[in-house]
Amino acid sequence: MRHVISAQVENRFGVLAHIAGLFAARGYNIESLAVGPTHDPSISRMTIVVTGSDRVLEQVNKQLNKLIDVIRVQDLTAEEHVERELVLLRVKSNPKTRGEIAQIAELFDARIVDVRPGAITLMIADTQDRITALTEMVRPYGIHELVRSGSLALART
């Protein structure tokens, strides 16, 4: 099962390496990991998406909590939370398809962040389903490159 874990950690160098190393050493499968400082500059928040059985997830939680630099770990999966991911994709375009692509972008609330001859770059910040849907819609035009931020999630209360 897919789990979304949110961890508050000390904003200190080496912490990311520590957590990445823990996942690697214990063979946990990370789908995505996003990290950045919070409103308190001494604390970073990591959103980690992992898949695994309940047993594995219990261990992930415990192992994370064991790290001295980890302040708090929440498994958001069972809680009400919002989850978004940001994606940039550069799509092949020509004067004929540009309008169609722009229309698709509009349908998905995606923004056109760059246009140049032969390519158009879209940005979407949305749920996984909508991101997949947009990707499928523009795929026929030819995707040059795509980058995802990894999921960001926050509990609603």
Next chain:
Amino acid sequence: MTTETTPKPQHPPLEPATEGQVLSGAEILVQSLMRAGVDVAFGYPGGAIMDTFHFLNRSPIEFILSRHEQGATHMADGYARVTGKAGVVIVTSGPGATNTITGIATANMDSVPLVVITGQVPTTMVGNDAFQEADVVGITRPISKHNYLINDVRDVARVVREAFHIATTGRPGPVVIDFPKDVQQAQTAFHWPESVDIRGYRPDRLEKKISPSHPMVQKAAKAIMRAKRPVLYVGGGAVIAGASEEVTALARRCQIPVTTTLTGLGAFPEDDPLSLQMLGMHGTEYANYAVDQCDTIIAVGARFDDRVTGKIAEFMPQCECVIHIDIDPSSISKNIQVDIPITGDAKACLAALLELVEPTERSEWAEQVLAWKKHHPLREEFGDDEIHPQRVISAIDEIAGPDKITVTDVGQHQMWACHFITHLRPRSWLSSGGLGTMGYGLPAAIGAKVAAPDRAVWCISGDGGIQMNMQEMTTAALNEIAVKVAVLNNQYLGMVRQWQQLFYGRNYSYTCLRRRSICEKVCRDPGSGKCQAYLPNIVAMAEACGWQAQRVERRAGIRDAIQWAEETPGPVLLEFSVHREDNVWPMIPAGQGVKKMMRGMELI
């Protein structure tokens, strides 16, 4: 008129620093160690730690100069296992630091508190492949409880304070402090933090919650009272928590037989009829039968590791209730699904349980256990006059008496020491359990003797393992550390040879320590007496290092030699020429269940 003035010493002794006194980072480190109550440290100097050493020999801290940094780290480990205090290691950068890795990993696996201080190249050069630079924080991350790289001289005192706190509380473990040379040289005002506040680390919170009204404690008490065939399964965590009295009280009040893991030996007195001794791969038959038949298991500070459980699917088939007490939540429900988890200090948890459980009679179960013990004893009787390791260990056990500390290396002799030493007290048995580190024995024994100079410290080693840290014999001689070492020389890497005999058709591939370049690659006639002489001459090596030493070749000489070692002041080594192909029984082959237990060669 002339006034006589005594010349001011060039390197005056260190006075304890006052608050706000401006000092170098190096001196702050040494002052902080003094404040942390360190009385002895182990290590080895070098370029990147010289500034710190400049203060070390003027401080009241006793420093033991080892002959290899691995030796120093195991010494600190031995010291820590005996005292419960953090063992301190101070070494240089690069190779000095990497030489401590095996010692740190050993301590980490067995939850031993260490504070390891490594010199580092100046911060301006970190990451540049500078001379004697190693990424110590990166290398030690997966094998330590925590680590620090000090970037700012103002952090030195706080980091030392935190390091001791982290190393010794919760589930203890090694903490590494990487200390760059320019930070050692920089100056700042000394402030010793009165308290520690680490927001991601609050082990005290766990302990406060434990009381007789704790719902899991209540559940556990009921389960224990209800159980018909309970077993207490006690690990190193019980020793660390100082919970032996509580374990003993619970066992006796509720008539529960007790088995311990390798690191748990000594947590329950083995002269008690309830003792089943060690369980697992080389555990006693009766311990493994009891676990096989139990309906309730109470695990205390133990982690159901693979050397204990064997094949998980066949482990404790009749067990209906698993109670697990451990301070480390990540040890609970890791390998075995637990019904009643209690996270907390073992001593506090058991004390709470003891307020709830009432004396219980379990005569049927007790009789069954006694019958197993009677019909399947460990004692092996040999019909010959050879020196068998078991005989040597039993003699040491008897002659050195109940107050001794026993230290082992890793291999067959280690398992026989588990079996034939009567473990009576906690913190009197030191052995590398989790990592199984050959070379641990001698230096750990030295550390143990430093910690307990008034107790006899016996190291039982193999001929392979003794050679892994032999250089520390010099350390013991020069520092007058009177350890007694018994080398059980079977001229083989015996434990590996045993597996080759049992599972690889007696193909003794590179386990014969008499093997020379002229031998055939595949030995056609192992143990045929035709082979080359053994090297080195272990007795001569010990003597070369300033030890008293003897080789014992006849059974009749065993007791006299041990007596002589006990009475001879200073470090003493006895080399016993033991039967070459003795095997450790019983044995449950790796990954198998109790049904596959082997009791001797004839059953294969």
